[in-house]
Amino acid sequence: MGIIIGVLEQGLIYGVMALGIYITYKILDFPDLTVDGSFPMGAAVTAALLTKGVNPYLALLVSFLAGAVAGICTGLIHVKLKVRDLLSGIIMMTALYSINLRITGKANVPIFSNETVLENSVVNSVFAKIPVFQNLIVALIIALVVKFLLDAYLKTKSGYLLRAVGDNENLVTSLAKDQGRVKIIGLAIANAMVALGGSVMCQQQRFFEVSMGTGTMVIGLASVIIGTNIFKNTKIKPTTAVLIGSIIYKGCVAFAIWRGLKATDMKLITSALFLIIIVVTMDRKRKVKGNA
Amino acid sequence: MLELQNINKYYNPGTINEMCLFDNFSLSVNKGEFVSVVGSNGSGKTSMLNIICGSIDIDGGKILINDKNITRMKEFERNKVIGRVYQNPSMGTCPTMTILENMSIADNKGKTFGLGRGTNKARINFYKEQLKQLNLGLEDKLNIKVGSLSGGQRQAMALLMATMTPIDFLILDEHTAALDPKTADLIMELTDKVVKEKNLTTIMVTHNLRYAIEYGNRLIMMHQGNAILDKNAVEKAETKVEDILKMFNQISIECGN
Amino acid sequence: MKKRILALVLGLAMITALAGCTKKEETPKPAESSATPNSDSKKEEATDGKNYTIGISQFAVHGSLDNCREGFLQGLAQEGIVEGQNLTVTYENAQADTGTAGQIADSFVANGVDMICAIATPSAASAYTATMKSNIPVIYTAVSDPISAGFARVDGTPVAEITGTSDKLPVEQQLEMIRKMLPDAKSIGIIYTTSEANSEATVKEYEAAVSKYGFTLETVGINTTADIPLAADNLLAKVDCINNLTDNTVVQGLATVLSKANAAKIPVFGSEVEQVKNGCLAAVGLDYTGLGIQTGEMAAKVLKGEAKASEMNFELISECGLYVNKAVATDLGIKLDDAYVGTAVESFDEIAK
Numbered sequence A: 001m002g003i004i005i006g007v008l009e010q011g012l013i014y015g016v017m018a019l020g021i022y023i024t025y026k027i028l029d030f031p032d033l034t035v036d037g038s039f040p041m042g043a044a045v046t047a048a049l050l051t052k053g054v055n056p057y058l059a060l061l062v063s064f065l066a067g068a069v070a071g072i073c074t075g076l077i078h079v080k081l082k083v084r085d086l087l088s089g090i091i092m093m094t095a096l097y098s099i100n101l102r103i104t105g106k107a108n109v110p111i112f113s114n115e116t117v118l119e120n121s122v123v124n125s126v127f128a129k130i131p132v133f134q135n136l137i138v139a140l141i142i143a144l145v146v147k148f149l150l151d152a153y154l155k156t157k158s159g160y161l162l163r164a165v166g167d168n169e170n171l172v173t174s175l176a177k178d179q180g181r182v183k184i185i186g187l188a189i190a191n192a193m194v195a196l197g198g199s200v201m202c203q204q205q206r207f208f209e210v211s212m213g214t215g216t217m218v219i220g221l222a223s224v225i226i227g228t229n230i231f232k233n234t235k236i237k238p239t240t241a242v243l244i245g246s247i248i249y250k251g252c253v254a255f256a257i258w259r260g261l262k263a264t265d266m267k268l269i270t271s272a273l274f275l276i277i278i279v280v281t282m283d284r285k286r287k288v289k290g291n292a
Numbered sequence B: 001m002l003e004l005q006n007i008n009k010y011y012n013p014g015t016i017n018e019m020c021l022f023d024n025f026s027l028s029v030n031k032g033e034f035v036s037v038v039g040s041n042g043s044g045k046t047s048m049l050n051i052i053c054g055s056i057d058i059d060g061g062k063i064l065i066n067d068k069n070i071t072r073m074k075e076f077e078r079n080k081v082i083g084r085v086y087q088n089p090s091m092g093t094c095p096t097m098t099i100l101e102n103m104s105i106a107d108n109k110g111k112t113f114g115l116g117r118g119t120n121k122a123r124i125n126f127y128k129e130q131l132k133q134l135n136l137g138l139e140d141k142l143n144i145k146v147g148s149l150s151g152g153q154r155q156a157m158a159l160l161m162a163t164m165t166p167i168d169f170l171i172l173d174e175h176t177a178a179l180d181p182k183t184a185d186l187i188m189e190l191t192d193k194v195v196k197e198k199n200l201t202t203i204m205v206t207h208n209l210r211y212a213i214e215y216g217n218r219l220i221m222m223h224q225g226n227a228i229l230d231k232n233a234v235e236k237a238e239t240k241v242e243d244i245l246k247m248f249n250q251i252s253i254e255c256g257n
Numbered sequence C: 001m002k003k004r005i006l007a008l009v010l011g012l013a014m015i016t017a018l019a020g021c022t023k024k025e026e027t028p029k030p031a032e033s034s035a036t037p038n039s040d041s042k043k044e045e046a047t048d049g050k051n052y053t054i055g056i057s058q059f060a061v062h063g064s065l066d067n068c069r070e071g072f073l074q075g076l077a078q079e080g081i082v083e084g085q086n087l088t089v090t091y092e093n094a095q096a097d098t099g100t101a102g103q104i105a106d107s108f109v110a111n112g113v114d115m116i117c118a119i120a121t122p123s124a125a126s127a128y129t130a131t132m133k134s135n136i137p138v139i140y141t142a143v144s145d146p147i148s149a150g151f152a153r154v155d156g157t158p159v160a161e162i163t164g165t166s167d168k169l170p171v172e173q174q175l176e177m178i179r180k181m182l183p184d185a186k187s188i189g190i191i192y193t194t195s196e197a198n199s200e201a202t203v204k205e206y207e208a209a210v211s212k213y214g215f216t217l218e219t220v221g222i223n224t225t226a227d228i229p230l231a232a233d234n235l236l237a238k239v240d241c242i243n244n245l246t247d248n249t250v251v252q253g254l255a256t257v258l259s260k261a262n263a264a265k266i267p268v269f270g271s272e273v274e275q276v277k278n279g280c281l282a283a284v285g286l287d288y289t290g291l292g293i294q295t296g297e298m299a300a301k302v303l304k305g306e307a308k309a310s311e312m313n314f315e316l317i318s319e320c321g322l323y324v325n326k327a328v329a330t331d332l333g334i335k336l337d338d339a340y341v342g343t344a345v346e347s348f349d350e351i352a353k
Helices: A002-027 A035-051 A056-079 A085-104 A121-126 A131-154 A157-167 A169-174 A179-205 A216-230 A238-258 A263-280 B045-053 B099-107 B121-133 B151-162 B181-198 B209-214 B233-238 B241-255 C002-023 C037-046 C063-078 C098-110 C121-131 C171-181 C197-213 C225-236 C248-252 C254-263 C273-277 C288-304 C326-332
Strands: A108-110 A207-209 B002-011 B019-029 B034-039 B060-065 B082-085 B169-173 B201-205 B218-223 B226-231 C052-058 C087-093 C115-119 C138-143 C162-166 C187-193 C216-222 C241-243 C282-285 C321-325 C346-348
Touching (some): A002 A157, A002 A179, A002 A216, A002 C098, A035 A056, A035 A108, A035 A179, A035 A207, A035 A216, A056 A179, A108 C121, A121 A131, A131 A157, A131 A238, A157 A169, A157 A179, A157 B099, A169 A179, A179 A207, A179 C098, A207 C121, A216 A238, A216 A263, A238 C098, B019 B060, B019 B226, B034 B209, B045 B082, B099 B121, B121 B151, B151 B181, B169 B181, B209 B241, B218 B241, C052 C063, C052 C098, C052 C121, C052 C288, C063 C115, C063 C138, C087 C098, C098 C115, C098 C121, C115 C121, C115 C288, C121 C162, C171 C241, C187 C197, C187 C225, C225 C241, C225 C254, C248 C254, C273 C282, C273 C346, C326 C346
Parallel strands (some): B082 B169, C052 C115, C115 C138, C138 C162, C187 C241, C321 C346
Antiparallel strands (some): A108 A207, B002 B019, B002 B060, B218 B226, C282 C321
């Protein structure tokens, strides 16, 4: 029971991050490695603010904005300086490592005694009777709010344009819109969501650790691919599928731990599982080529 | 009125493969003209379109639209007054978005793409009417993804989307080349209808000599970066496919092909 | 759809298969488990015949941390709590992923272990978070600064049912040792990774302390192992000896530093026993196995109910031993004070290859 709650909790929190990766990977078709830096950035900002006594909800917002700035930087590097997508992300990811250390001043910051969005006097009183589900329900609310906001955004004009730029950059130019700017907006939103996930994660685990971003991209990508492939031809929305994918991924990790899997094999198994899912559900994206 | 003045364009400048495509090339297209452009491969037809639209930079010269210099204007800015249909049917539509969504973004061209609702429900009937003109039954498939349509259907949509909002110029870049003959005819007829209806100034590059003769009111033949033939409406009316073909052969012999 | 199900089945099958293969190795039983029933009963007597379960959460695969874990089990065994007899151990490694560390801690709490042993700061922090709503004690080790990590108050008392040992380096004793070994040396060089908080903190301590022992300090900050050769060349031109910390990145490139230093006939001091084995001249430093044993002894007290975790302050390594490598001294032509070397916990006559 405790393990299942833990899996759901972490799955939903990482799901917020995975939704950001869904934007870059599935919608923008941009392999964005910035996330390995923006996820801990959200955590760093949160840890730094909470230790200064800032309201945890405000910390969520500031983390979101900080992530957006990181995304904008990656976008500018890619669009304005014409650096390739993968490299732009790597450059930003590397830079963010130092920036995160600057934000917190040290590699590990505890926030054990601070109020968080998951545990504060208000929330505690609401869940006084079912404390076991408290973190889970709060995480669920956060994940759903983010999901619905993203769904709503993708139905706006701006959202249409974002989807169009990943599909067919050319059409965006034809619509007299700067496709570079649309990409930057997309990266900003995506990294803002990743940082938000990092912020919630930090508040849940109650510490910031500079290395906590390592592998974010892989976890997010796995969640997106697992989720969207399993529910490909169903009525379930891709955003919902991503959240479920994230829970499945965390479930697999928990299963591996429970079965007493040798720790050293875990990454190998992750990648093998990953490969199987990609190969079996291979859908080569029909990407529109550049100018005719 | 569109003017290309003394355009110079080199490919691979400064390298051993340097190639001069345009040397002092000039062309003007008047309002309301429908220009058919023919020419062999590498003659500069598509490059000319790309230069007009701003997809490629030029090394010298000026581009003017209605006497306004747009040489330094970015591609996406120029597209405010230009609609373009490409050879590849998937270039003019978004495959993962539905027909309705594609129509909606095309309809919003020139306006801001803000946080308002993406599809204006009040416009749906208008979209249906537009699609109905195509006679492809697309008006009943509004929620189907464009990616699942055939090339011809997509090209028809691309044409519709490119001309949905008021534009000054329509650029057709071998837009029937990837289609089967029957669909190509259909798209060509549709093009003619739209151009006449909206009185669009049009430049059409084509390899189909029959279309070049049959449609439009001006004919240009390009060769090695020059317009070696430029017939106005009256002259064009007297020109036959065989005449053009003959000229083609002549050029080929000169080139040693 | 078929394909997708197939993928899922294949994936699960693979995990299960691998899990099946490795299941047996889950709790590697130490040699003691084959002990005679006689000694068995004796041990059980010592611990009131109770059976304990401990979850060990280790942050990464790393030689020093592995030593810690082994030492921890030895320490428990010394107190009569022996794996396979009256102790069940579940060992998990987070593979340097804090998310996984959290899941591991959650699973330990869900399984109702008697204690979590957390190795390295992120694992300790995850374990502390996970146990907040339970009364499972956490014993940590290899945490450099328990106070700034939030496990202890400034006076060293634990903030909750969490205590353990710190692997903080004995800076002053190290400097004293270097002074004894090299009476004429004027300057010490340190290479460290700028992103490793522990190293930066230790460098600051050295900066504050060197003058007391008549040294000056030269430091070079690096980012990756690739920077080590240049950093070493740079430093060797300026200093009389190099002092190596427990910096993870630099330790990976220690061989490079050593070969360059040997060529320049400049001694390199280490900070833990492994480094001395591998060719550092000497160290007053950590023996992570020893640290683990010390931690195990603390854990035993808590398990037996002799003391609560919240009643014990965290401990530094109680005895910092001197480690000397005589082969290195011979290579460098350094004459060692035999009486001093005699006080070494361990001295080596060859350099480990």
